[in-house]
Amino acid sequence: MHQPYYREGLAGAYHLPWVYLHGIKDYSDMAAHLERCPAMRAVVNFAPVLLEQLDDYAQQLDAMLKTGVPTQDHMLNFLAGIEPIPTDAAARLALIQACQRCHAPRMIHPHPAFHRLLRMIGATDEAGIGIHGMQWHLSYLSEQYFLDLLTWYHLAWLGHSLKQTPLAQRLLTQEQDYSAVDRRELLSLMQGCLAGLIPRYRVLADRGQIELSVTPYGHPIVPLLNDFRNMRDAQPDAPAPTADGYPGGAERSRWHLQEGIAVFEHYFGRKPQGVWLSEGGVSRDALTQLDEFEIRWTASGEGVWRHSFAQSGSTDAELASKHSLFSPAQVDGTQTRLFFRDDGLSDLIGFKYSDWHSDDAVGDFIQHLENIAALWGDKADKKVVSVILDGENAWEYYPDNGHFFLDALYCALSKHTALRMTTFAEQAKNAPAIPLKHLSAGSWVYGSFSTWIGSDDKNRGWDYLVAAKRAYDRVVAAGSLNSEQLALATRQLGVCEGSDWFWWFGDYNPSGSVSDFEQLFRTQLRMLYRLIGVVPPPQLEVELSHGGGRAANAGTMRRNVG
Structure with missing residues (x-):
């Protein structure tokens, strides 16, 4: 579960609402599924910047409800009536478009009153209403x-569990005709949900039902911070950023790990045993850094497994059998x-499975697991099948936010006599590890880092970040910042180093989403320059990437092919 830092700088306005919207929908529902099925086991990973923003939203909403002080999110202020509905046409259009940011077939069309509000002004599923x-x-x-419209938008974003409340x-x-009292009650429901999220997951971990893990603080791609040459294992011929590497990158990776673990301990009262390196991005140097923090496990994707075992001497037949996929590996050294x-x-x-009947999907999934177990016979109890996916983005494509599918899946898995739900920490201790001579650096997306580096727009983003880091280094070396200023600038740098900015750059994602993220990336860089007392360079005023594609489930985990 992760979201990048959506605020302008460290304490400014929220530019995008995804933290609180996914909070009241997916993070809440995922906890509810686990609470209803106590025999189920799972690993739940939180990005530290998500934890901080969930906490901040809960506090801001609480203050608004108690004292009337506006939040730093315009959508919530509009809903509360604290910020007046705009009167000019451009701002009204922007508000209507904002209230269409969801998967219409599952979140608008099932609610006739919501759908009617949009149809009556000629709006389409793609927010396609023009100002002219x-x-x-x-x-x-x-x-x-x-x-x-605002009320319906937030009702549609409520998770299945919250929708069942009176x-x-x-x-x-x-x-229709939602009053100020109605909307205040809805906001109170949302605030209670957001305030309760972290404690609910802590309770699930305290009773041993789930394992909690963490990513490095700002969700950076650690292998790329460490060394741009880590891209070469899977992208030997791709163009690279202008700079030879990210200056002081290994030190920055350690900062993200240390700060991420500290934030995790603050909210959950324990040190994590596992670190999901952002986007499953692994490399030998990244594993060495995890060793420094005495981390027990990490994970990546099948592409990394295939490349690594091929380069370590596995035959085509051995790779085709996938036998080594179902055991943890220990990289030499x-x-x-x-x-x-x-x-x-x-x-x-x-x-x-989002287009299947839930019973058929669950039956199909379990059949696949049973087939894997059958291949191993009496050795199956030493094997691990790792199912890893986003905690938020898939579910809006399912009916009822995946409620029936996940409930049926958790129930079936928990009761199955030959399949045992477990956690990575437990299997890192109990499952025999396979020695691995060579780790091919890559991520869970295609086994490469191509989603974040190696194309013109992405490389340009790295060049902008490298320039900002060099400016930061010069100011720090000059000693011109006091301790408080240095701490703020260092944290802001961590926000700028997040992976999500680079994910969106390029022509395969929708132009609107690309625009949202590239603008925020440039805003975060400008804020860093201001914090270190340096005038932001002029190129930060120029659009960095345009987009224009229609990627499947845009913004989610990429479908792996091949």
Whole structure:
């Protein structure tokens, strides 16, 4: 579970609402599924910057409800009535488009009143209403229209478990004319959910049902911070950024690991045994750094497994059997155990089962697991099948946020006599590890780092970041920052080093999403320059990437092929 830092700088306005929206939908529902099925076991990974933002949203909403102080998220302020509905056509259009940011077939169309509000002004599923010729149309819409639209948008984003509460049921049935009291009650429901998320997962971990793990603080791609040459294992001929490498990158990786573990300990009261390196991005130098922090396990994808075992001497027949996929590996010279994602099983959940009847999907999934177990016979109890996917993005493509599928899956897995649910920490201790001579650096996406480096727009993003880091280094070396200023600048640098900015650069993602993230990346860099007292360079005013593609389930884990 992760979201990048959506605020402007460390304490400014939120530019995108995904932390609180996924909080009231996916993070809440994922906890509810586990709470309903206590025999189920799982590993739940949190990015530290997500934990901080969930906590911040809960506090800001609490303050707004108690004292009326606005939050730093315009959508919440509009919903509360603290910020007035805009009167100009451009701002009204932007608000309507913001209220369409969801998967319409599963989140708008099932609610006729919500769908009707959008159809009546000619809006499409792609937020396709244009400003030209529409100014008179938008100006005639009443304030209540926008308040109802905002209410419906947030009702649609409620997870299945929150939708079952008496308040949500009443508001869903009411359909229109939502009053200030109605909207305040909805905001209170959302605040209670967000405030309770971290404690709920801590309780699940305290009773041994789940293992909690963490990523490095700002969700950076650690192997790329360490050395740009780590891209060469899987992208030997791809163009690289202009700089030879990220200056002081290994030191920055250690900072992200140390700070991430500290944030995790603050919220969960324990040190994590596992670190999911951002995007499953692994390399030998990254594993060595995990050893320094006495981390027991990490994990990556099937592409990394295939490349690594091929380069370590496995034959084509051995790779075709996938036998080594189902055991943790221990890379020569390192201690941290490395697990590998079963891409086929994981992608069935992430991309295919959303269109199936839940019973058929669960039956198919378990049949695959039984087939794997049968291959091993009496040795199956020493084998591990790793199913790893996003904790948020897949579920809006399922009916009812995946409620029926996940409940049926958890129940079936928990009761199965030949399949045992477990955690990586337990298997890092109990499952025999396979020695691995060579680790091919890569991620869980295609076994490479191509999603973050190696194309023009992505490399340009790295060049911008390298320039900012060099400016930071010069100012730090000059000693011109006091301890508080240095701490703020260092944390802001950590935000700029996050992986998500580079994920979006390129032409395969939708232009609107690319624009959101590339603008925020440039904003974060400008903020870093200001914190160190340096004038931001002029190129930060120029759009970095345009996008224009229509990637499947854009923004989610990429489907692995081959």
